[in-house]
Amino acid sequence: MNKTINPKKWGISVLALILVFVIAVGAAVIYVDPFWHFHGPTAGLSYPYLDERYQNDGIARHFSYDAVIAGTSIAENFKVSKVKELWGYETIKQTAASATFYEQDGYVRRAFSHNPDIKLVIRSLDATRLVTGPEDESYDDIPKYLYDENIFNDVRYLYNKDVIQRVTEVINYTRAGNVTKPMDEYGVWYPYATYGREEVLAGLIDYSDFTEEVMFDAYADKMLAVNVERNILKTAREHPDTEFIFFIPPYSAAYWYGMLKTKQLNYTIEAYKLAVSLLLTEDNIKVYDFSDMVDITTNLDNYMDTLHYGEWINDQMLLWMSEGEGELTKENYEAHLDKVKEIYENLEYDYE
Template sequence: MKLKLFIFKIILATLIALLPFSTVNFIVDPYQFYRIPKFYKPVYFNDQRYQNPGLAKTQNYSLAIIGTSMSDNFLLSYMNNALNRKTIRLSAIGASMYEQRLTAEVVIRSKKADTIIYELNYFSFRGASDRVTHTGKGFPYHMYQRGIMSHLKYLCNPETLLRSYQVLLKHYKGIMHSTMVEDLEKLNTWYDRPNFGKGNVLLDWNMAQNDLQRADPDEFKWEYIKENADKNLLDLIKSNPETEFILFYPPFSILMHKFLDNRGLFDEEIKLKQYIYENTKNLHNVKIYDFQDIKEITHNLDNYSDMSHYSIEINEYIINSIAKEQHLVNDSNIEQKLNNLIKQVEEYEVEK
């Protein structure tokens, strides 16, 4: 009994000690977990795994796009105009399918969007079905969860307090931290970097040949790929029939598929596409767009900064295609599109 009382007193004392800090965090709310700020000009942080849940909860939108760094350059203004929707971009570098599902669940719980554009990146399906990217701060599970502990971990978190300090420093002193931006449209975009071109893509190809971490076959076993598809994609779609899911395969350069083929991983990539289509073709809330067999894009290496990351013009092409329902996968073209890509990989010769 005395032990329980002692523990209770410790917890109570801790909460009292943290009250001033948690009050500051609640008022400033640096990640916009509760509200869009009113007393200071909104700023946004580039740590996507922390910032995205707040954006999903509090921004005004009817369509969300979720993906990896391949989706970083979808500009909100362009999407708003092309799709005639109010959009939000919730991309995260190297996002796993589990991380994308967590983000989608926050979007769905917010009841703001009736449509989610969802990137299907083969690399996101690798590894365990609960794989997350741990930055130096760890993965912020609490930002994606519900319940009292989610709020306590946010409000009593030193990381939140640091961000609150940076927000106040910007507001009162005009000092902008390097991880902050004021323009939500520009948050985490990289389209203006001067590293696009064939030379950089071929350099990336050469550097990747002896880099096991680029595509470790042990992480791409079919059991992992299938489990990620089942738990983090198909279950999500089937559990939310009122939400429209627009799935798209990002147009890697032909060199990336060639690289995967050399690693013995390309057949599983094709198998995954077949598996997803067969398990979604009869669902009324799913559309699939496949851009990976479009030679005019994927064989023009000047469109890329490395084997996978493409220019903003390709992002715009994807959005325009979705608006016009072009490159939509259906029963009459699924096999042809897959065979197109298979043939392209077989016939493509990499420049020496």
């Protein structure tokens, strides 16, 4: 081992080892393809669901589907089997925790680029994502190299120790006798959640510093309008035969309590009013709101924190949306949202 060898032999040996390594690692990643970037699931292998931002594009690329569910953590617990049952569509999830509208629209657009025949898109309308920049992202290092057709940047996928670890995870997962779980379980967090009043109220803060009303001013108005135009309406217009369903989630009453205490209730309602008014300008967009379902929102056992409800609420929302329950129209949306405001302004909270 310590005997000196001539530089040529040494150099060729090192280069050969590197070459073998590059070929072997590249081949292993391409064969297993844990994020389904090059192909769908390899026959004989079972895949754990890893990270939505890494697997979304692969699913959109290689799975067959008629409908897409996009959105944030409030949409992650939707079951595609429910969509099949209610609408009759094969569905994929393109959700990503904390995704901005720009990111959500990006996933929808990528899905359209792989499958132009999408019949239905279901997306969440998160209050916190309404007023953001039109190209804001939640993270700096989103793996864009997976979201394009540029084969050269795939090198970041092929020679990536974390991806290599995912390759071993797929192999170990398969060896342990697991099977790839149904799409219902993709991105879900409910198996790890603990629900209840105590959990929810733990998220409340000291509101004594919030003394000034937050105004929905011209700046916020413009931001929201640009955000909705670029990240919702444009895509809807480009796909007039696709039905787009947006829903305002039933955040817990504790969330609205927080809005009231932080003087943002009016701001949130005004933001929603503007967003809904813009969405309803397109004929292929439907909007639903479940904020007024006080039976749900005041029962904190439905929630793991102020925002996140259990998966049974997702099931219920799909049922309501399929039946047209909670639909907002040009005629009723303002009165409806005023009613929501009134409800949470006047609710008798016992959260102190």
